[in-house]
Amino acid sequence: MALVAVRLLLVAVLSAGAIVLVVGPAAADGSAVPQLRRDGRWMVDQFGRVVLVHGLNLVWKHKPYVPPPTAQGFTDKDAEWLYDHGFNGARLGTLWTGVTPDRPGVEDPSYLDRWQPVVNALAERRIWMQFDFHQDMWHEKYGGEGAPDWATHRPEPFARSAIASAPFPMGYWMPELSTVYDNFWANKNGVLDQFARAWAITANRYKDQPYSMGYDLMNEPWAGIEGMTCLIDGCPDTYRNELQPAFEKALRAVRTVDPNNIVWFEPQQFAGGQRLDTFFTPVDGEQNLGFSWHNYCPDVFAESQGLPAGNMQGCRSFSTDRNQHALDQGRRMNATTLMSEWGATDNTTAIGIDADVADRHLMGWMHWAYKKWGDPTTADGDQGLFVDDSDLQSTKKDKLRRLVRTYPQATAGIPKRLRFDTNTGDFTYTYEPGNADAPTEIFVSPLHYKHGPAITVDGGTVTNGLTDNRIQITASGNKPVTVTIKDHS
Template sequence: MHRIWKLVLLVVALLVAAPALPASADPPQLRREGRWLVDPQGRVVIVHGLNLVYKHAPYAPPATAAGFQARDARWLARHGFNGARVGTLWAGLTPDAPGRADPAYLAKVQRVLDLLARRHIWVQLDMHQDQWHETYGGEGVPDWAVHRPAPYDALPPVTAPFPTGYWTPEVSTVFDNFWAGADGLLGAWADAWQVAARAWRGQPYLMGYDLLNEPWMGTEWALCLATGCPDSYRAELQPAMEQGLAAVREVDPDNIVWWEPQQFAGGQPLDTFFEPVAGEDQLGFSWHSYCPDVFLESQGIPGGNVENCWDFARGRQEHALEQSRTMRAVPLMSEWGATDNVRAIEIDAAAADEALMGWTHWAYKRWNDPTTADTAQGLFRDDADPSSVKRAKLRVLVRTYAQATAGTPLLMSFDAGDGSFRYRYRPDPAVTAPTRIFVSPLHYPDGYRVRVDGGRVVSRSPHQVLVAAASEKVVTVRVAREPIGDGARSIR
């Protein structure tokens, strides 16, 4: 009896000591304000994240060293990655019938989301697909959503390496039928998003729902490659995205719903043609950037020049901002990289800084990706071994940058060679939380110096600087390497 009373008293003490949020407290989530992502404190958040998309059944990474564990979430946070694009595949959400959720799959994804939330990592839920289904050498939709069209069903399906498998007549016809609502599949896709939104509308550190990865417009693909196919947006893609939006809004009125343009817009300088939705102010434009010269390199085709990627990257940034203004959305570069070409990654990251653009790089781990242009997609040579990280690649991805700004960002630059960082923002006096600068753990081996003009350092640690403005005038923050031997705190 004495032991029982001791246990009761221990439980009571733990309950009293444990910090508790009020029952009415909203979970921390990101919202759109103009072109920016904004946190609950009113600060502009710039996301630097990675893609976590597991493309094999059961479509969620296992809790293994090669999969995703608590140590992976710690690794991401330690290296300054404050965002993740997490695969939530249709094939996993409703594998048995339209609209019928799979609780086991939801639990597998929830495990990953909880690990990320504990490290304050913002999450975009991504309904990923490549080439529709395993039947065609891809993944994404449930088995019951595969309806092979005539006359192709008279013969075994033709498969081709990614991404050329899209160009086959059968796969293109499959997508034509999807956009037309054949076999009820468009409605079933929207129902799957209701399952996801119902499960995760209250998820802490959510930044919304990416409705469909790299939409393929079907048999008019050659026109899409040449002109961007504006008619396909008006007749197919925009109505489908609005249908998915409406399905989400039935259960979640608040979180951001992200739309992606037709697939070729990620690898060619093409216009996109989304329009705004009346009464909707929480749209996102989830866009991809894959420089053609680097794609040629990945295919073993000579003649590419990575320096051409400067013009391509800057042009895609400018276009994303323009499209976002048109559709009244917030932009996010949700896929880019997918290469071990460090110079290409450096160019894309610098162009994103110039445009003050958030991003999620492809990809954290390779996870035996079945639809990849090459084998150089992950950050590790061995997914199970963190020490196998590709250090040169990591050094250009891990950056000193403004994670949360109490005002409007104006300029940001970082030199991955010498670690020099410069940031300017216009303070918002209504925001009382400090501006948070993440300081790279890779670029200041002997410590760093920070200088603030127009404000002051509130707090400083090896990997973070908190800044408060002195007035409503523009604040400038500079970070640089500390000269050897001057007594600066070392970075560990």
């Protein structure tokens, strides 16, 4: 078994902030569009490498539902910042109300046109994108966002009086809003049909988009009137009679224009913050499903509401349970898995726990959120990675140190074990080599190696120098490859 020790110091120009964009190897057939597909529990790229996503949510919840091209919003400098810090994923809040704002089934093409500079900037930096019909509490009139005006029909008898609303997330529990969701699941007024048509429009736009990782059909769907009972048994009937049929309708609409990209199902809203089962089942003939799940420890939520919190270390058990459950649900529905929301806090202990547990389960993630952006529907105002959204130098340093991690972005084989210590920078990763048409690529954190990274590879070789905080590994044979990185002391 070959043992190659390579000691590399961070290049001075990189620490000075110079940007040298690494261009990935050409596709094996010279034509494959870089998009992710499901292969068992994994997502794989156009070379057959297993991709592990460490990304951030980009959701602008105010009109016009797309971040402005300003320092406060999103520009090329933001995309460079994401790339430089190793974030290779973004969940983009392409809202239903933006796609078909005025009439059912009638697209406003200018909306996705306004998103395109963001999409292009991310794709140019090899950042995978999940397109998300984000919604919270349905519509602004209920204190939320997501659905168009024309899709918001006030039900009887509630329409006879003023709307009874409550702040997020308690607004979900108002009888009128719960009825709105039940009417949607029942396709009253054809609103569910039009939701599916809006997804066909969106998928048609992005079907050939480089660095797409597919479509997240609905953020945190609310079960409706029976929602509170989901806290007891997880609402299996809601999945059987409402969520699964609705999502399959939207899936079929997507497949009329896009047969290939991953389509992601999300569980009912409480599943993100309680130890509850979820009940999605396979879809006949469908090979590219995803389970998009959220992870919000109840102790962190209690802290955000000013309530007495329990032992934050209890979040480790909670996060472990949720990761294991997600993998199990993925197996049961024949889907890949992604922790597409977590965090929404400045509590660095909680962030460190969730990121460590995700590593141990080889789980990809999208942290909430990149910038705060005046989020009107959040349980915790302490979010975003910056003190000032318009100043990329105003990072929350302790928080960033938990999120910027040494990790394998693409693996030419099957991942087996991943560990990273945010205190010391110690990193160990083992994988079994496979038949991918490109080398393994590992991002090396620029925040954790004061004296530069010392890199040891057992079972393979480093085939390039440290470039843009990334190294490439090629296996020496068929035996497992183990990569170890420590501070060069």
